[in-house]
Amino acid sequence: MKTRQIVVISGKGGTGKTTVSGSLAVLFKNHIISDCDVDSANLHLILNPELREEHEYWAGNKAEIDENKCIGCGKCHEICRFNAIVKKETGVFSVDPFACEGCKACVLVCPVNAVNFNVNHPGNYYISETGYGEFVHADLRPGEEMSGGLIAQVRKNSLRLAVDRKRDYVIIDGAPGIGCPATSSLTATDYAILVTEPTVSGIHDMKRMIEVIEHFRIPYSVVINRYDINKQRTSEIETLCNSKKIKIIGEVPFDEKVNYANSNAIPVVDISDSEAAEEIKSMFQKLLEEIE
Amino acid sequence: MSIKIAVLSGKGGTGKTTISVNLSHVLSEKYSVQLLDADVEEPDSHLFFDYREGSEEKTVFQMIPEVDNEKCIKCGACSRECQFGAINIFTSGAMVFKNLCHGCGVCSMVCPAEAIKEIPKELGKLQFRTSEEGIDFGEGILKVGEISGVKVIRSLKENMGDNEIIILDSPPGSSCPVVETLRGVDFALLVTEDSAFGLHDMEIVSKVLDEMGIPFGIILNKYREHSAEEKHSKEFKTKFEDKLFMKIPLDKKLAGIHSEGRLFVKEYEAYKDKFLAMFDQIKELVG
Secondary structure (H helix, E strand, O other): OOOOEEEOOOOOOOOHHHOOOOOOOOHOEEEEEEEEOOOOOOOOOHOOOOOEEEEEOOOOOOEEEEOOOOOOOOHHHOOOOOEEEEEEOOOEEEEEEOOOOOOOOOHHHHOOOOOEEEEEEEHHHHEEEEEEEEEEEEEEOOOOHHHHHHHHHHOOOOOOOOHHHOEEEEEEEEOOOOHHHHHHHHHOOOOOEEEEEOOOHHHHHHHHHHHHHHHHOOOOOEEEHHHHHHHHHHHHHHHHHHHOOOOOEEEEEEOHEEEEEEHHHOOOHHHOOOOOHHHHHHHHHHHHHHHH | EEEEEEEEOOOOOOHHHHHHHHHHHHOOOOOOOEEEEEOOOOOOHHOOOOOEEEEEEEEEEEEEEOOOOOOOOOOOOOHHOOOOOEEEOOOOOEEEEEOOOOOOOHHHHOOOOOOOEEEEEEEEEEEEEEEEOOEEEEEEEEOOOOOOOHHHHHHHHOOOOOOOEEEEOOOOOOOOOHHHHHHHOOOEEEEEEEHHHHHHHHHHHHHHHHOOOOEEEEEEEEEEEHHHHOOOHHHHHHHHHHHEEEEOOOHHHHHHHHHHOOHHHHHOHHHHHHHHHHHHHHHHHHH
């Protein structure tokens, strides 16, 4: 069987992506687990991974001005479109590394070659063992911008491992939003699970996410998390899904045990006597029917 | 001089928007307030207010190259110098990959044949309105299909008013959109939730704040009474107790109010005084 990549995605943050993907990590068999939310990675907190490999990810560049060479002409400041070059009190210029996008314009205009162009180290990625399968994850260094590239590394390594080991699935915990991290999590996957919540914000963000998923032409279904905090909004989501012929494969109740499980490194489906856990298990069965 | 406060969290869904809109509402009774929603990928703050008549919209553009293939000599300088792989030369001429372009202008700068001019591409919109209670409200909206909201956030912030207080509802995470939101703010309110996830992600953002030299305080949201014995609670206590401003309990009713797009401070009056007291504390810390 060809390896299939299944991504859990949401648009709005905090709707329960990691709760769902953490449970899928436990319920699926013969799979690789992949955390693509690299700037707020949480899946490792519930999977108790044992680190096997650590890889540095080097990509992009950042400019740095050698203050001993800088003559203070300000050409770099003029050309930079990212407000990344600031004048110091001493009259020379320096680069704000948080603002620099690594375009090299300043390097090209400097008349005295005072700008160094250093390769950047946005973060690391890891391959770990867990009791549920091998796990590929990453850390973006705080404030970095190359999250899309780092996510691509996590995706590439997850798929490579899955193919080498003849795994049936890659389960991906996606990034929030609709921008670069979310689209890097989503691109070239075989199936998406859109986790939403019955709130005005959840519905607003879900609609934007649907546009993105449909742009990528990925088959998908919806899970409504904490469906009972606002049943009227839940039926609004149901109506929306019906009109677009989107399947709802789970409606998970508000359950304090989920908060407890997530804070005690326990996958939700492993807690006993939890309504949320039961619903997630039944969601898994429906998901299998959808993707088979 | 305005006091600029960014509301951020690391983890998504901890209550950034809840705090931003409720705090703005409370403060607007005493001060002139501008609320800017910088979560441009998924902007939600606008859902919590009614508005007075009239609004202003601005479009945010980024410059992208357009190559005149009549003039292009296929030397390849543009594609060699572009750091983002956004322009390539084929036998048929140059091709621009619009989504990869950062709009830096290097390609047109290095072109010896003056074959590249820059044309604007729409990235998103800014919308400005005044809420019923008098908050100057602005939001950035990234166009669906665009991959980076940084420029939209930057443009939004160029529209800061001279209000006494400016509140910025920040995007989740800790990468470039968050940094763009934080540049130049006086204080950050970190909204976290009472879970191992919340603490983990908040700690990452607190490092960004330390590096940028921005003072911060913490609101612990979805607080559970029984969490005291959990590992993350003990860790939170040792590391961050001194920065804790306020606890808001995990409460299905409060979640219900917010889910409808209503302001919880209108129904839980006690929080009004808490928010006002918190702002006084912030004022003192900012000096």
